Amino acid sequence: MSDATIDIDGKGAETRLGPDVSVATAGDFFELLKPRVMSLVVFTGLAGLVAAPGVMNPIAAFVALLCIAVGAGASGALNMWYDADIDAVMTRTARRPIPSGRVKPQEALTFGLVLSAFSVGTLGVLVNWVSAGLLAFTIFFYAVVYSMWLKRSTSQNIVIGGLAGAMPPAVGWAAATGSLDVAPLVMVALIFLWTPAHFWALALYRSGDYARANVPMLPVTAGEAETRRQIVLYTVLTVAASFVPAALGFAGVPYVAVAALLGAGFLYYAVAVLRSPGDHKLAMKLFGFSILYLFLLFTAFIAETAFGVAPLVSA
Amino acid sequence: MSDQHDILPTPLTPAQARARRSRNVAIALALGALVALFFAMTIVRLGGHVMDRF
Structure with missing residues (x-):
């Protein structure tokens, strides 16, 4: 018990205020x-x-x-x-x-x-x-x-x-x-490639935090310029990977259209961040868009399956 | 312990009592949900065979 013992009734009986119980x-x-x-x-x-x-x-x-x-x-x-x-x-x-x-x-x-x-x-x-x-x-x-x-x-x-x-x-x-099977592994690869661009956008905004905490996030170890370049690289890889489900016969035309539109938006923000050193608000916009990107991409995937849309190519 | 110094049960502060109650309710609900899940999945696995005994 960490708290003080008190004589609660004045007759020598002991009790404690606030025992060591979780709050x-x-x-x-x-x-x-x-x-x-x-x-x-x-x-x-x-x-x-x-x-x-x-x-x-x-x-x-x-x-x-x-x-x-x-x-x-x-x-x-x-x-x-x-x-x-x-x-x-x-x-x-x-x-x-x-x-x-x-x-x-x-x-x-x-x-x-x-x-x-x-x-x-x-x-x-x-x-x-x-x-x-x-x-x-x-x-x-x-x-x-x-x-x-x-x-x-x-x-x-x-x-x-x-x-x-x-x-x-x-x-x-x-x-x-x-x-x-191959299909779920493609989805895993897509999220795997999406994660760095998504997280480094946040890390750009919070690089001071990570430096103070001694966490070797890329903006701390390699600098913000290199992080912005790596963000573009992983965004390109993510957008390219988003078309693989269609190429392998797991997705149809609606998915490809959504992937193309979202991919253009993702690339737009990534390049904007690359061209705007020090603009951390833009980095947070990229962070927010990256969440929307993955959410809508998987929504398109789920919707196509639910409505039985034919794949773009035969699997 | 002596007659002069009886140890009374340690009272919880109001905040501790509220927190403990909220944890207890959450644990009760979680355990109830777990029982319901296992029951529902048992019925699902038995499928139509559950009626064979009747």
Whole structure:
């Protein structure tokens, strides 16, 4: 007990005000799950699930998406536990539950581990163990490979670590089919290539934060000019990769039209950032557009599958 | 412990009591949802065979 002992009734009986009991609410724990990140993860997981051949029972599909969401949230909680020291010195993250003192690090660790075990176990028992294995790999990759290893050791942290965020379509596909195929791997590759441009746009805006926290993000280690060039490079690769589903016979004309329009917008913002050194507001516009890009691209993919649009070329 | 110094149960502060209640409700809802999920998936897996006994 950390608090003072007092004689509450004046007769020598002891009690304490405010014992060492957590003040964390359910909302604080929910915040550990990084709900905004979770929503995009669920959406891309849904794309993998919908694109898979065959019809999945809707309850099983719901269970799969719930487990993907909880698993992603669990890895977020583990990341917040491990990165609490970094979060405390960064403006963007200083108000997160651990640095603000609302949740104790040990509580976040326990919460993350329990949810990881439950999400993987439930997916395995109720859906299949291939998807559960992929979900376990995703959590491990984000919490251990990215958070504990890459983030503090290399400027390529977000490039390699982006694989964790790219995995949900593969988990969704595996939940529906019990196996993997080229189509979900193309979706994984697309998100993998999209992540650097998306994240470095934010890192440009927050480079001072990362420098203070000693995190070797690209703008800190290689400078902003090199980061802007790399953003354009990865944007070109992402836009090129967005046409691969159509070329391989997984998508039709509407998807190609949406991919072309969105790709033009993505490239426009990336080049604008390249040509406007120091304009961090423009970098944040690119960050915002990159989220819209991925969301609409996968919406087009899901909509085409739902409406049974014929692929551009025969698979 | 002596007769003169009885240790009373440590009272929670209002904030601690509110937080604990909110956590308890969330855990109850999560456990209930988990039971419902396992029940629903059991029925899904049994499919039409669940009626064979009747």
